[in-house]
Amino acid sequence: MSAISREDVVHLARLAHIEMSDAELDKMTGELGVIVDAIASVSEAAGADVPATSHPIPLSNVFREDVVGETLTVEQALQNAPDSEDSRFKVPAILDEE
């Protein structure tokens, strides 16, 4: 079982939107390798005939009436926002160079 490569971790960190220094990437690569090796046996534990379980106690069709419930006021919704303007969340530029 091959451990995670440093390139894998660079890619994963980008997917997860976590900036990492070179030192962090090195450390993370080593630690994840150890962890993945330790848990890899899971992939051989169950045969093809075993169904997957996503929730321990399955419930289905949990619906509610389609009515307006309790809602937050604009002030409540924005009270923790890092930045806001005109009753809206203010988002940094989506695209570069605009």
Added chain:
Amino acid sequence: MTEIIKLSATELAEKLRAGEVTSVQAVQAHLDRIAAVDGGERGVNAFLHLNAEEALAVAAEVDTIRAAGGAEAEALHPLAGVPIAIKDLIVTVGQPTTAGSRMLEGWMSPYDATVITKIRAAKLPMLGKTNLDEFAMGSSTEHSAYGPTRNPWDLDRIPGGSGGGSAAAVAAFEAPLALGTDTGGSIRQPGAVTGTVGVKPTYGGVSRYGAIAMASSLDQIGPVSRTVLDSAYLHELIGGHDPRDSTSLNEPVPALVEAARQGLTGDLTGVRVGVIAELQGEGYEAGVQARFDESLEVLRAAGAEIVEVHCPNFKYALGAYYLIMPSEVSSNLAKFDGVRYGKRVIPADGPVTIERVMGATRAAGFGDEVKRRIILGTYALSAGYYDAYYGSAQKVRTLVQRDFDAAFEKADVLISPTAPTVAFALGSKTDDPLAMYLNDVATIPANLAGVPGISVPGGLSEGLPVGIQFLAPAHEDARLYRVGAALESLLEKGWGGPLISQAPDLASAEKEGVA
């Protein structure tokens, strides 16, 4: 009269009803205790925030109602006026909720968790918010961004985790009751290493609305206390169906207090207790094994039938957990993006785009363990690995459930040590994530299968508490309270009182440290 802080929640509630103590006195006594033992360089550090003003106001309200008498006083909840501490993963209006993370430093929730709504309705004064591993990820509370909590039995040791703050607060007599959350053992393992009681209810038995999600198919809120009966009262209060949590079970809360009282008689005639062969022996400290074996003898003497059960797939449970949990973590924590709430970090140089702000915010806002789990989860869910890892782990979940089903055909409850070791030294495992993960080897199977579990004090090994875990079938939480209370009362007869009364006196321990 016994010191107020040493009373169990149930004893304190009786004195409040009898008018021997007021709720204001009770709250003040606990605030004084917190002031004496929680702060400073060698303080317990169980609390991240104190809610003294509101707690005293709620206490005064209860006292006024009691003094006036009549229907309103009669209608008070049995625990009205008994103070409680809240794990800082559970959102509260009027108090910050940090989840132990820099990401949410100073964040004020605009809404209450359902368990908090119930606690407010029952008029339990909330003393404050307790420390935890960041976003509940850890087994030692050392991953908190606000410094570790210390174990009241030995201030140089861990109090367990992630709910080390709640367990230590209760063990240090800073609160008679606390709320915890348990995703892989975060209520039960801290209970074990601090000599207190902690219960993970059946999945869906207590609403999780307002508990900041870590791994949604595993998380469960539950009670933390010094006695089994106290946990039963708190569990009955917080349990029950909540339409705001779509995984909440639509069924009445079982009669848990009644079950605990039945257990306190000490008679377990006809109860079948299954010893899980796979959760003992290698990897378990000799002192832990010795206390466990003694507990079995006590249960046998009380009339229980001890049988051995095998759960061959439990050996895969830890691996499956460390695939499923991080996968759900990577998804649940994607919302911390620096836009709607929480921290925002602007990159020092270069263009300020949302993507770069997110990367810088999450780099600065999350600690190492959280990053590790997000990356691991992202890996397990990524194309090419999904079937081998996440898919396989979900199948193991089915196998673990089948093991439980088979075991519960032979036994009414199962038993194991809660944790393989007693509390270890602060700092001894922070550089070895895998060694840290192994602490939860005995508690994780219950989360994977959704079954309830309790940890009760089982005695000391080298002067430190050992926990005994009982597990019951889903929906059968009452069985835990019966056998848990029985074991507790029988062991206490041998000890001549609660185990916690053997804990060192913190006030004098601190003085020694200074001298």
